[in-house]
Every structure is written in C-alpha cells, then in structure tokens.
Amino acid sequence: xxxxxxxxxxxxxxxxxxxxxxxxxxxxxxxxxxxxxxxxxxxxxxxxxxxxxxxxxxxxxxxxxxxxxxxxxxxxxxxxxxxxxxxxxxxxxxxxxxxxxxxxxxxxxxxxxxxxxxxxxxxxxxxxxxxxxxxxxxxxxxxxxxxxxxxxxxxxxxxxxxxxxxxxxxxxxxxxxxxxxxxxxxxxxxxxxxxxxxxxxxxxxxxxxxxxxxxxxxxxxxxxxxxxxxxxxxxxxxxxxxxxxxx
Amino acid sequence: xxxxxxxxxxxxxxxxxxxxxxxxxxxxxxxxxxxxxxxxxxxxxxxxxxxxxxxxxxxxxxxxxxxxxxxxxxxxxxxxxxxxxxxxxxxxxxxxxxxxxxxxxxxxxxxxxxxxxxxxxxxxxxxxxxxxxxxxxxxxxxxxxxxxxxxxxxxxxxxxxxxxxxxxxxxxxxxxxxxxxxxxxxxxxxxxxxxxxxxxxxxxxxxxxxxxxxxxxxxxxxxxxxxxxxxxxxxxxxxxxxxxxxxxxxxxxxxxxxxxxxxxxxxxxxxxxxxxxxxxxxxxxxxxxxxxxxxxxxxxxxxxxxxxxxxxxxxxxxxxxxxxxxxxxxxxxxxxxxxxxxxxxxx
Numbered sequence: 016x017x018x019x020x021x022x023x024x025x026x027x028x029x030x031x032x033x034x035x036x037x038x039x040x041x042x043x044x045x046x047x048x049x050x051x052x053x054x055x056x057x058x059x060x061x062x063x064x065x066x067x068x069x070x071x072x073x074x075x076x077x078x079x080x081x082x083x084x085x086x087x088x089x090x091x092x093x094x095x096x097x098x099x100x101x102x103x104x105x106x107x108x109x110x111x112x113x114x115x116x117x118x119x120x121x122x123x124x125x126x127x128x129x130x131x132x133x134x135x136x137x138x139x140x141x142x143x144x145x146x147x148x149x150x151x152x153x154x155x156x157x158x159x160x161x162x163x164x165x166x167x168x169x170x171x172x173x174x175x176x177x178x179x180x181x182x183x184x185x186x187x188x189x190x191x192x193x194x195x196x197x198x199x200x201x202x203x204x205x206x207x208x209x210x211x212x213x214x215x216x217x218x219x220x221x222x223x224x225x226x227x228x229x230x231x232x233x234x235x236x237x238x239x240x241x242x243x244x245x246x247x248x249x250x251x252x253x254x255x256x257x258x259x260x261x262x
Numbered sequence: 263x264x265x266x267x268x269x270x271x272x273x274x275x276x277x278x279x280x281x282x283x284x285x286x287x288x289x290x291x292x293x294x295x296x297x298x299x300x301x302x303x304x305x306x307x308x309x310x311x312x313x314x315x316x317x318x319x320x321x322x323x324x325x326x327x328x329x330x331x332x333x334x335x336x337x338x339x340x341x342x343x344x345x346x347x348x349x350x351x352x353x354x355x356x357x358x359x360x361x362x363x364x365x366x367x368x369x370x371x372x373x374x375x376x377x378x379x380x381x382x383x384x385x386x387x388x389x390x391x392x393x394x395x396x397x398x399x400x401x402x403x404x405x406x407x408x409x410x411x412x413x414x415x416x417x418x419x420x421x422x423x424x425x426x427x428x429x430x431x432x433x434x435x436x437x438x439x440x441x442x443x444x445x446x447x448x449x450x451x452x453x454x455x456x457x458x459x460x461x462x463x464x465x466x467x468x469x470x471x472x473x474x475x476x477x478x479x480x481x482x483x484x485x486x487x488x489x490x491x492x493x494x495x496x497x498x499x500x501x502x503x504x505x506x507x508x509x510x511x512x513x514x515x516x517x518x519x520x521x522x523x524x525x526x527x528x529x530x531x532x533x534x535x536x537x538x539x540x541x542x543x544x545x546x547x548x549x550x551x552x553x554x555x556x557x558x559x560x561x562x563x564x565x566x567x568x569x570x571x572x573x574x575x576x577x578x579x580x581x582x583x584x585x586x587x588x589x590x591x592x593x594x595x596x597x598x599x600x601x602x603x604x605x606x607x608x609x
Contacts, residue, residue, distance in 0.1 A: 065472060091474035105465040116462045117473040124455040125475060126483075131272040131450065132458045178473060 018043040024073030035236045046213045048227035056236040057216045066090040096180035098171040100187045106160035114142040114177040149173040165196040185215040271453040300430040307441045313535030315491035317528040324464030326383040329390020333489035335511030337363040337496025342410040342506045352416040363493015371482035397508040409507035527574025534576040
C-alpha cells in the first residue's frame with residue numbers, strides 16, 4: 016500500500032477546471048518529483064494534498080486513511096509538512112524560534128499559558144539540531160527577516176523538518192537559489208531520501224532528474240506522463256513540451 | 263541584548279516590573295504636591311489594565327479590534343448589576359465582570375475569527391456598536407444614557423479582615439495590587455507557548471495552520487481572553503466612578519484605547535499601552551486644564567507618531583537605547599556589525 020494515494024482528484028475554480036482526474040500513488044520513502052509549465056496546476060495539487068484547497072471530487076488517502084478535504088492543521092498533525100514557493104516564515108522570530116514553534120512537542124503545549132516558552136531548553140536543542148542539519152547553526156538567533164535569501168529557503172525546509180513529518184512537500188525549493196545553494200539543498204535532500212517520503216514541485220530539471228525516484232508531469236491540470244527520470248527523458252509528451260531539455 | 267530579552271521573558275517578575283511597582287506605590291505620597299490627585303492614578307492603572315488586555319489582540323495577535331470599549335463597558339455594567347441583583351461581594355462582582363465580558367467576547371469571536379484585516383476590523387466595530395446601542399436602549403437594566411448609578415466601592419473581604427476601599431488612597435492601592443497581578447499574568451501569557459503561537463499566527467496564519475495549529479481557535483481564544491480582562495478592568499472602573507455609563511462603549515471612546523496603545527508603542531513593546539495611557543490621561547488633565555481643545559494636541563501627537571515613529575514612544579526609546587549601545591560598542595572597539603546583526607530586541 017502506498018503512503019499517499021490520490022484518486023481522481025478534480026479541482027474547479029468557478030468555470031475553470033484546474034485539476035482533472037489526478038491519480039498518484041507514492042510509496043513510503045520515495046522522492047516523487049512533480050514538474051510542469053507555469054499554470055499547469057502543480058501548486059494547486061500541493062494545496063489539495065496539504066488541505067489548503069478542497070477538491071471538487073476525488074479522494075486522498077494517507078497511509079490508508081481518508082484525509083480528503085481535511086483542514087491544513089489536521090493534515091499537518093497527521094505528519095504532512097510543506098514548504099512554500101513564496102516563503103512564509105515568521106519574520107520577527109529568530110531562525111531557532113521559527114523551528115521551535117513547529118516542533119510537535121511545542122504544538123502539544125500550544126495552550127500552555129503558565130510556563131515561559133524560552134525556558135524549555137529541550138525544545139531549543141531540538142531546534143538547534145535541525146538548524147545544524149540545514150547549515151544554519153551560526154544564524155540561529157538571527158531574525159528570519161534578516162537572513163539572506165538562500166538561508167531563508169533553507170529555513171523554510173528546516174521548519175517543515177521540525178514537524179518530524181512522514182511526508183515532506185517541497186514547493187519549488189531551489190527557486191531563487193544560486194549554484195551553491197542548490198548544491199547544498201541537493202546534499203540535504205539526498206540525506207533525507209528514504210528516511211522521508213518527499214514530494215517536490217521543481218522547475219530545476221537537473222535537480223529533479225538527479226534526485227527523484229519517479230516524476231509526474233502535469234500539464235493543463237492532468238498528469239501527462241509519469242515514470243523514472245530515465246524513462247521520462249524518452250517520453251514523447253515530455254520531449255514535445257520541452258520540459259526535459261535540461262535532463 | 264538577546265540574553266537580556268530571553269532571561270526577562272522567562273522571568274515571572276522582571277526588574278522593570280519591580281521598579282515600576284515600587285514607583286507606583288509612592289504615587290499617593292506626592293501626586294497632590296504636583297497639582298494632580300490620586301483619582302488620576304486610579305484611572306491610569308485601570309486604563310492600563312484595559313489597554314494591556316486590548317494589546318493582546320492588537321499587538322500580540324495583530325487583530326485590529328476597534329470596538330473593544332464594548333467589553334470594558336459590559337464589565338462595568340456586570341459589576342453594577344451583580345452588586346444590585348445578585349450579591350454585594352467584591353470578588354463575586356469582579357468575577358461577574360470578567361465572565362460576562364468574556365462571554366460577550368466569545369460570542370463575537372465566534373463570528374469574526376475566520377476574518378482578518380479590514381473585514382475583521384469592521385466586524386468588531388459593528389458588534390461594538392450593537393452592544394453600545396443595547397446599553398443605551400435598555401433603560402430599565404442599564405439606566406440608558408443616564409447610566410447605572412450608585413454603584414458602591416465594595417469592601418475587600420479577606421475572610422479574616424475586611425478592607426474598606428471607599429477612600430481614593432485605599433482604592434488606589436487595591437487597584438495597584440490588581441494591576442500588578444494583571445501585568446505579571448499578561449507578561450507570562452505573552453511569553454508562554456500560547457503567546458508565541460499567537461505571535462506566530464500574527465506573522466503568518468497560513469504557516470501556522472500548516473504547522474498544525476487551529477488558527478481560528480487561537481484567534482477566538484485570545485479575543486475572548488482580552489474581552490474578559492477588559493471587562494474586569496471595566497468592573498474596577500465602575501467602582502472608581504461609582505457608576506457605569508454607556509459612553510465608554512461608544513466607537514469614539516473605543517478609539518481612545520487604540521490611540522493610547524499606538525502612541526505608547528504597543529506594537530513593539532509590552533509596556534507600550536501603559537506608556538500610552540499615562541501620556542493620554544496626563545495630557546487630558548494637564549493640557550485640559552489650560553484648554554478645552556486638549557484632544558487637538560493629543561491628536562497632533564498621534565499624527566506625528568504615526569508619521570514619524572509608527573512604533574510609538576516605546577519604539578523611539580528602544581531605538582535611542584540601541585543607538586546608545588552602538589555608540590558605546592564603538593567606543594569599546596567592538597564590532598557594530600555584531601550588534602546590528604545580532605538580532606537583539608528591546609521589550
């Protein structure tokens with residue numbers, strides 16, 4: 016049984032069909048890439064997967080449990096974490112506090128009004144470990160808004176990792192990163208592969224083709240091709256749509 | 263700076279609080295000598311509790327509530343009505359003020375917590391106006407525009423002793439005690455995990471939801487809590503005035519607490535609302551003694567703050583403090599960059 020099972024998902028915004036009969040099965044531990052041109056419906060698909068958008072019809076199951084239409088907080092509580100294409104950090108919090116707030120142990124204490132949040136050294140240590148994983152140890156006390164673009168991207172992923180997820184959804188994680196940043200991210204994702212199930216939307220074909228186990232190509236709201244990177248390079252649809260030119 | 267901020271946030275009582283409480287304890291000893299009167303001190307303390315409670319919503323949660331006077335007024339009426347119709351006991355009547363205002367806040371929160379920005383603001387104004395109209399029209403219950411009169415300053419019954427609060431000085435010290443407890447409780451709340459989640463939601467509702475937080479519930483709970491504490495302050499205000507009037511519930515007077523909070527710097531500092539209340543009420547009495555148009559001058563101050571120091575007086579003090587630290591660091595040969603990028607914050 017696949018960890019994520021998406022069946023016949025449709026999304027309509029008024030008269031406009033954004034996603035049509037999307038099917039997807041991602042086994043546990045797989046890195047599944049999602050690619051497609053701008054406006055293809057990739058981010059909407061992510062939004063459906065993480066509860067931001069309710070599908071018009073179809074179903075989504077996580078480890079066999081139907082999670083279709085559940086709100087983001089409930090899906091997050093079931094172990095689905097995501098990063099955002101347009102970075103969505105807590106800008107006035109330090110890098111460490113951004114992660115601390117996302118830790119499951121912190122979430123459990125969310126209605127605790129008696130203790131000081133900063134007094135919990137266990138949580139601070141957990142956050143520091145995750146910062147070390149993404150190479151932000153020396154930026155732990157810097158406010159998110161004062162971090163460089165690349166560091167903010169890394170923090171986006173770190174916050175999602177802090178949730179201790181089963182499924183990590185990355186929305187264009189290399190967007191705006193320089194060569195060094197992409198290389199650093201590639202190393203991080205390589206470390207995470209197999210430990211987590213990763214679904215990533217990405218425009219950087221080199222990144223995706225070198226790391227993904229399988230890739231789905233979405234165009235006009237439909238999956239037009241799916242397979243291992245080597246298979247997709249030979250796919251007529253992909254060749255014709257000029258998406259695999261970097262592979 | 264970071265160490266100071268973190269250690270202060272972890273403390274139940276900070277040095278700033280201690281100095282403030284000590285200074286406030288001396289007020290009745292000298293306030294008459296400078297031409298003012300103890301009642302002004304009572305008003306400042308009560309409005310400070312109210313403004314701090316309001317700032318839980320505006321400053322901590324980033325929710326623009328412009329009808330908060332309603333809960334302050336509901337608390338005042340609840341105190342008076344409890345005294346007249348239930349039991350004339352200080353603790354019961356103050357608890358009634360807290361609970362009834364909290365219930366009113368919870369009712370409103372049910373309808374507005376899925377909104378944000380301008381829609382949220384308009385909804386708070388609309389509900390505030392509804393409560394104000396009900397207070398004016400329910401003449402038999404609230405006394406209408408004449409207000410609910412003859413509210414007594416009930417004695418503080420401690421079981422083994424009863425403290426008379428009829429005099430302004432004894433009532434001042436009682437309110438100071440309550441102010442101290444309220445400040446400590448709200449300081450802890452703001453720096454607790456709950457407060458940090460609220461602050462996170464202020465910065466990004468989307469991210470908070472995807473971290474697993476029920477954003478609606480947090481927004482509703484902080485609004486309810488803020489309304490309840492505002493109502494508690496309203497109960498004290500009814501005692502202070504010996505009456506409850508609907509004017510504090512009007513849109514006009516709801517705007518006062520917004521002005522106080524913003525001028526003081528509630529958006530950047532926990533103490534901002536207290537600074538704002540002090541400036542506002544002192545200006546009312548000092549400038550008001552010279553001219554009836556004192557509000558014009560306070561309005562000009564408000565405009566100047568919005569234009570030149572949107573972070574308020576507390577923000578200006580913070581900036582001056584940081585400049586001073588920068589200067590001293592330069593003199594000591596330290597790296598200014600370390601200070602600039604160290605992320606220190608003054609609270």
